[in-house]
Amino acid sequence: MEQTLLNIEKVVLPAVEKRGLDLVDLEYIQEGGYLYVRVFIEKEDGDITLEDCGGLSNDIDEKVDALITHKFFLEVSSPGVERPLKKxxxxxxxxxxxxxxxxxxxxxxxxxxxxxxxxxxxxxxxxxxxxxxxxxxxxxxxxxxxxxxxxxx
Missing domain, CATH: 2.30.30.180 (Ribosome maturation factor RimP, C-terminal domain)
Structure with missing residues:
Protein backbone atom coordinates (compact mmCIF):
# COMPACT_ATOMS: atom_id res chain seq x y z
CA MET A 1 0.00 0.00 0.00
CA GLU A 2 2.92 2.34 0.71
CA GLN A 3 4.15 2.28 -2.90
CA THR A 4 0.60 2.79 -4.17
CA LEU A 5 0.28 5.84 -1.91
CA LEU A 6 3.50 7.28 -3.34
CA ASN A 7 2.25 6.68 -6.89
CA ILE A 8 -1.06 8.36 -6.05
CA GLU A 9 0.79 11.37 -4.65
CA LYS A 10 2.77 11.69 -7.91
CA VAL A 11 -0.44 12.15 -9.92
CA VAL A 12 -2.39 14.14 -7.30
CA LEU A 13 0.22 16.74 -6.34
CA PRO A 14 0.58 18.39 -9.78
CA ALA A 15 -3.21 18.66 -10.10
CA VAL A 16 -3.47 20.20 -6.62
CA GLU A 17 -0.74 22.73 -7.39
CA LYS A 18 -2.24 23.57 -10.80
CA ARG A 19 -5.41 24.67 -8.99
CA GLY A 20 -3.41 26.85 -6.56
CA LEU A 21 -4.15 24.57 -3.62
CA ASP A 22 -1.98 22.89 -0.99
CA LEU A 23 -1.95 19.15 -0.34
CA VAL A 24 -2.32 18.70 3.41
CA ASP A 25 -2.56 14.93 3.58
CA LEU A 26 -3.24 11.88 1.47
CA GLU A 27 -4.60 8.53 2.65
CA TYR A 28 -4.98 5.16 0.96
CA ILE A 29 -6.70 2.97 3.52
CA GLN A 30 -9.14 0.15 4.00
CA GLU A 31 -12.09 0.71 6.33
CA GLY A 32 -15.02 -1.63 6.80
CA GLY A 33 -14.11 -3.74 3.80
CA TYR A 34 -13.83 -0.75 1.44
CA LEU A 35 -10.77 0.99 0.01
CA TYR A 36 -10.56 4.78 0.20
CA VAL A 37 -8.30 7.35 -1.38
CA ARG A 38 -8.68 10.53 0.66
CA VAL A 39 -7.17 13.78 -0.51
CA PHE A 40 -7.10 16.66 1.98
CA ILE A 41 -6.54 20.11 0.49
CA GLU A 42 -6.52 23.72 1.63
CA LYS A 43 -5.84 27.27 0.50
CA GLU A 44 -3.51 29.40 2.56
CA ASP A 45 -5.55 32.50 1.83
CA GLY A 46 -9.10 31.21 2.18
CA ASP A 47 -11.59 28.45 2.64
CA ILE A 48 -11.92 25.41 0.42
CA THR A 49 -15.12 25.41 -1.60
CA LEU A 50 -17.24 22.60 -2.96
CA GLU A 51 -16.07 23.68 -6.41
CA ASP A 52 -12.42 23.24 -5.35
CA CYS A 53 -13.10 19.71 -4.12
CA GLY A 54 -15.29 18.70 -7.06
CA GLY A 55 -12.95 20.19 -9.63
CA LEU A 56 -9.90 18.44 -8.20
CA SER A 57 -11.82 15.19 -7.93
CA ASN A 58 -12.69 15.41 -11.64
CA ASP A 59 -9.06 16.24 -12.50
CA ILE A 60 -7.57 13.23 -10.70
CA ASP A 61 -10.30 10.57 -10.85
CA GLU A 62 -9.15 8.76 -14.00
CA LYS A 63 -5.45 9.11 -13.14
CA VAL A 64 -5.90 7.57 -9.70
CA ASP A 65 -8.24 4.92 -11.13
CA ALA A 66 -5.47 3.83 -13.50
CA LEU A 67 -3.18 3.14 -10.51
CA ILE A 68 -5.56 1.00 -8.46
CA THR A 69 -6.92 -2.31 -9.71
CA HIS A 70 -9.51 -2.70 -6.92
CA LYS A 71 -12.73 -0.78 -6.44
CA PHE A 72 -12.21 2.27 -4.22
CA PHE A 73 -13.88 5.48 -3.14
CA LEU A 74 -12.20 8.81 -3.92
CA GLU A 75 -12.84 11.57 -1.38
CA VAL A 76 -11.53 15.12 -1.72
CA SER A 77 -12.10 17.50 1.20
CA SER A 78 -10.63 20.06 3.55
CA PRO A 79 -8.67 18.61 6.47
CA GLY A 80 -11.11 20.07 9.00
CA VAL A 81 -10.48 22.25 12.04
CA GLU A 82 -8.20 19.70 13.68
CA ARG A 83 -6.02 19.41 10.59
CA PRO A 84 -2.83 17.37 10.69
CA LEU A 85 0.53 19.11 10.76
CA LYS A 86 2.82 17.18 8.43
CA LYS A 87 5.34 19.56 6.91
Missing part, protein backbone atom coordinates in the same frame (compact mmCIF):
# COMPACT_ATOMS: atom_id res chain seq x y z
CA UNK A 88 7.76 22.00 8.49
CA UNK A 89 5.86 24.90 6.91
CA UNK A 90 2.70 23.72 8.74
CA UNK A 91 4.41 24.20 12.09
CA UNK A 92 5.65 27.66 11.12
CA UNK A 93 2.19 28.66 9.91
CA UNK A 94 0.42 27.57 13.10
CA UNK A 95 2.72 29.11 15.73
CA UNK A 96 0.54 30.21 18.64
CA UNK A 97 -2.01 27.41 18.21
CA UNK A 98 -2.69 24.53 20.58
CA UNK A 99 -1.50 21.26 19.06
CA UNK A 100 -1.17 17.56 19.91
CA UNK A 101 2.08 15.78 19.14
CA UNK A 102 2.83 12.05 19.18
CA UNK A 103 6.51 11.11 19.13
CA UNK A 104 8.40 8.12 17.78
CA UNK A 105 10.41 7.84 21.00
CA UNK A 106 9.76 8.93 24.57
CA UNK A 107 10.68 12.40 25.80
CA UNK A 108 10.45 12.94 29.57
CA UNK A 109 8.87 9.46 29.87
CA UNK A 110 6.05 10.36 27.49
CA UNK A 111 5.29 10.06 23.78
CA UNK A 112 2.16 12.24 23.65
CA UNK A 113 1.97 15.95 24.37
CA UNK A 114 -0.54 18.76 24.04
CA UNK A 115 0.46 22.40 24.31
CA UNK A 116 0.92 25.72 22.59
CA UNK A 117 3.27 25.76 19.61
CA UNK A 118 5.58 28.63 20.56
CA UNK A 119 8.07 28.43 17.72
CA UNK A 120 9.56 26.30 14.98
CA UNK A 121 13.12 26.83 13.84
CA UNK A 122 16.15 24.79 12.86
CA UNK A 123 13.99 21.66 12.42
CA UNK A 124 12.86 21.90 16.06
CA UNK A 125 9.45 22.72 17.45
CA UNK A 126 9.09 24.50 20.76
CA UNK A 127 5.97 23.31 22.57
CA UNK A 128 4.74 24.96 25.77
CA UNK A 129 3.18 22.23 27.91
CA UNK A 130 1.75 23.73 31.11
CA UNK A 131 4.52 26.33 31.33
CA UNK A 132 7.41 24.03 30.40
CA UNK A 133 8.82 24.55 26.91
CA UNK A 134 9.84 21.28 25.26
CA UNK A 135 12.23 21.22 22.32
CA UNK A 136 11.12 18.48 19.95
CA UNK A 137 13.14 17.58 16.84
CA UNK A 138 10.94 17.50 13.73
CA UNK A 139 12.28 14.05 12.80
CA UNK A 140 10.92 12.65 16.10
CA UNK A 141 7.32 13.59 15.31
CA UNK A 142 5.15 10.61 14.44
CA UNK A 143 1.86 12.51 14.22
CA UNK A 144 0.64 16.01 15.02
CA UNK A 145 -2.54 18.02 14.64
CA UNK A 146 -4.27 21.26 15.62
CA UNK A 147 -6.50 21.08 18.71
CA UNK A 148 -9.71 23.03 18.20
CA UNK A 149 -11.35 24.50 21.30
CA UNK A 150 -15.03 23.70 20.80
CA UNK A 151 -15.96 25.66 23.95
CA UNK A 152 -15.32 28.87 21.98
CA UNK A 153 -18.30 28.17 19.71
Missing amino acids: EKDFVRFIGETIKVSLKHKLNDNKNFEGILENFQDETLFLNVKGEVLEIPFKEIKKSNIVFDFSDI
Whole structure:
Protein backbone atom coordinates (compact mmCIF):
# COMPACT_ATOMS: atom_id res chain seq x y z
CA MET A 1 0.00 0.00 0.00
CA GLU A 2 2.92 2.34 0.71
CA GLN A 3 4.15 2.28 -2.90
CA THR A 4 0.60 2.79 -4.17
CA LEU A 5 0.28 5.84 -1.91
CA LEU A 6 3.50 7.28 -3.34
CA ASN A 7 2.25 6.68 -6.89
CA ILE A 8 -1.06 8.36 -6.05
CA GLU A 9 0.79 11.37 -4.65
CA LYS A 10 2.77 11.69 -7.91
CA VAL A 11 -0.44 12.15 -9.92
CA VAL A 12 -2.39 14.14 -7.30
CA LEU A 13 0.22 16.74 -6.34
CA PRO A 14 0.58 18.39 -9.78
CA ALA A 15 -3.21 18.66 -10.10
CA VAL A 16 -3.47 20.20 -6.62
CA GLU A 17 -0.74 22.73 -7.39
CA LYS A 18 -2.24 23.57 -10.80
CA ARG A 19 -5.41 24.67 -8.99
CA GLY A 20 -3.41 26.85 -6.56
CA LEU A 21 -4.15 24.57 -3.62
CA ASP A 22 -1.98 22.89 -0.99
CA LEU A 23 -1.95 19.15 -0.34
CA VAL A 24 -2.32 18.70 3.41
CA ASP A 25 -2.56 14.93 3.58
CA LEU A 26 -3.24 11.88 1.47
CA GLU A 27 -4.60 8.53 2.65
CA TYR A 28 -4.98 5.16 0.96
CA ILE A 29 -6.70 2.97 3.52
CA GLN A 30 -9.14 0.15 4.00
CA GLU A 31 -12.09 0.71 6.33
CA GLY A 32 -15.02 -1.63 6.80
CA GLY A 33 -14.11 -3.74 3.80
CA TYR A 34 -13.83 -0.75 1.44
CA LEU A 35 -10.77 0.99 0.01
CA TYR A 36 -10.56 4.78 0.20
CA VAL A 37 -8.30 7.35 -1.38
CA ARG A 38 -8.68 10.53 0.66
CA VAL A 39 -7.17 13.78 -0.51
CA PHE A 40 -7.10 16.66 1.98
CA ILE A 41 -6.54 20.11 0.49
CA GLU A 42 -6.52 23.72 1.63
CA LYS A 43 -5.84 27.27 0.50
CA GLU A 44 -3.51 29.40 2.56
CA ASP A 45 -5.55 32.50 1.83
CA GLY A 46 -9.10 31.21 2.18
CA ASP A 47 -11.59 28.45 2.64
CA ILE A 48 -11.92 25.41 0.42
CA THR A 49 -15.12 25.41 -1.60
CA LEU A 50 -17.24 22.60 -2.96
CA GLU A 51 -16.07 23.68 -6.41
CA ASP A 52 -12.42 23.24 -5.35
CA CYS A 53 -13.10 19.71 -4.12
CA GLY A 54 -15.29 18.70 -7.06
CA GLY A 55 -12.95 20.19 -9.63
CA LEU A 56 -9.90 18.44 -8.20
CA SER A 57 -11.82 15.19 -7.93
CA ASN A 58 -12.69 15.41 -11.64
CA ASP A 59 -9.06 16.24 -12.50
CA ILE A 60 -7.57 13.23 -10.70
CA ASP A 61 -10.30 10.57 -10.85
CA GLU A 62 -9.15 8.76 -14.00
CA LYS A 63 -5.45 9.11 -13.14
CA VAL A 64 -5.90 7.57 -9.70
CA ASP A 65 -8.24 4.92 -11.13
CA ALA A 66 -5.47 3.83 -13.50
CA LEU A 67 -3.18 3.14 -10.51
CA ILE A 68 -5.56 1.00 -8.46
CA THR A 69 -6.92 -2.31 -9.71
CA HIS A 70 -9.51 -2.70 -6.92
CA LYS A 71 -12.73 -0.78 -6.44
CA PHE A 72 -12.21 2.27 -4.22
CA PHE A 73 -13.88 5.48 -3.14
CA LEU A 74 -12.20 8.81 -3.92
CA GLU A 75 -12.84 11.57 -1.38
CA VAL A 76 -11.53 15.12 -1.72
CA SER A 77 -12.10 17.50 1.20
CA SER A 78 -10.63 20.06 3.55
CA PRO A 79 -8.67 18.61 6.47
CA GLY A 80 -11.11 20.07 9.00
CA VAL A 81 -10.48 22.25 12.04
CA GLU A 82 -8.20 19.70 13.68
CA ARG A 83 -6.02 19.41 10.59
CA PRO A 84 -2.83 17.37 10.69
CA LEU A 85 0.53 19.11 10.76
CA LYS A 86 2.82 17.18 8.43
CA LYS A 87 5.34 19.56 6.91
CA GLU A 88 7.76 22.00 8.49
CA LYS A 89 5.86 24.90 6.91
CA ASP A 90 2.70 23.72 8.74
CA PHE A 91 4.41 24.20 12.09
CA VAL A 92 5.65 27.66 11.12
CA ARG A 93 2.19 28.66 9.91
CA PHE A 94 0.42 27.57 13.10
CA ILE A 95 2.72 29.11 15.73
CA GLY A 96 0.54 30.21 18.64
CA GLU A 97 -2.01 27.41 18.21
CA THR A 98 -2.69 24.53 20.58
CA ILE A 99 -1.50 21.26 19.06
CA LYS A 100 -1.17 17.56 19.91
CA VAL A 101 2.08 15.78 19.14
CA SER A 102 2.83 12.05 19.18
CA LEU A 103 6.51 11.11 19.13
CA LYS A 104 8.40 8.12 17.78
CA HIS A 105 10.41 7.84 21.00
CA LYS A 106 9.76 8.93 24.57
CA LEU A 107 10.68 12.40 25.80
CA ASN A 108 10.45 12.94 29.57
CA ASP A 109 8.87 9.46 29.87
CA ASN A 110 6.05 10.36 27.49
CA LYS A 111 5.29 10.06 23.78
CA ASN A 112 2.16 12.24 23.65
CA PHE A 113 1.97 15.95 24.37
CA GLU A 114 -0.54 18.76 24.04
CA GLY A 115 0.46 22.40 24.31
CA ILE A 116 0.92 25.72 22.59
CA LEU A 117 3.27 25.76 19.61
CA GLU A 118 5.58 28.63 20.56
CA ASN A 119 8.07 28.43 17.72
CA PHE A 120 9.56 26.30 14.98
CA GLN A 121 13.12 26.83 13.84
CA ASP A 122 16.15 24.79 12.86
CA GLU A 123 13.99 21.66 12.42
CA THR A 124 12.86 21.90 16.06
CA LEU A 125 9.45 22.72 17.45
CA PHE A 126 9.09 24.50 20.76
CA LEU A 127 5.97 23.31 22.57
CA ASN A 128 4.74 24.96 25.77
CA VAL A 129 3.18 22.23 27.91
CA LYS A 130 1.75 23.73 31.11
CA GLY A 131 4.52 26.33 31.33
CA GLU A 132 7.41 24.03 30.40
CA VAL A 133 8.82 24.55 26.91
CA LEU A 134 9.84 21.28 25.26
CA GLU A 135 12.23 21.22 22.32
CA ILE A 136 11.12 18.48 19.95
CA PRO A 137 13.14 17.58 16.84
CA PHE A 138 10.94 17.50 13.73
CA LYS A 139 12.28 14.05 12.80
CA GLU A 140 10.92 12.65 16.10
CA ILE A 141 7.32 13.59 15.31
CA LYS A 142 5.15 10.61 14.44
CA LYS A 143 1.86 12.51 14.22
CA SER A 144 0.64 16.01 15.02
CA ASN A 145 -2.54 18.02 14.64
CA ILE A 146 -4.27 21.26 15.62
CA VAL A 147 -6.50 21.08 18.71
CA PHE A 148 -9.71 23.03 18.20
CA ASP A 149 -11.35 24.50 21.30
CA PHE A 150 -15.03 23.70 20.80
CA SER A 151 -15.96 25.66 23.95
CA ASP A 152 -15.32 28.87 21.98
CA ILE A 153 -18.30 28.17 19.71
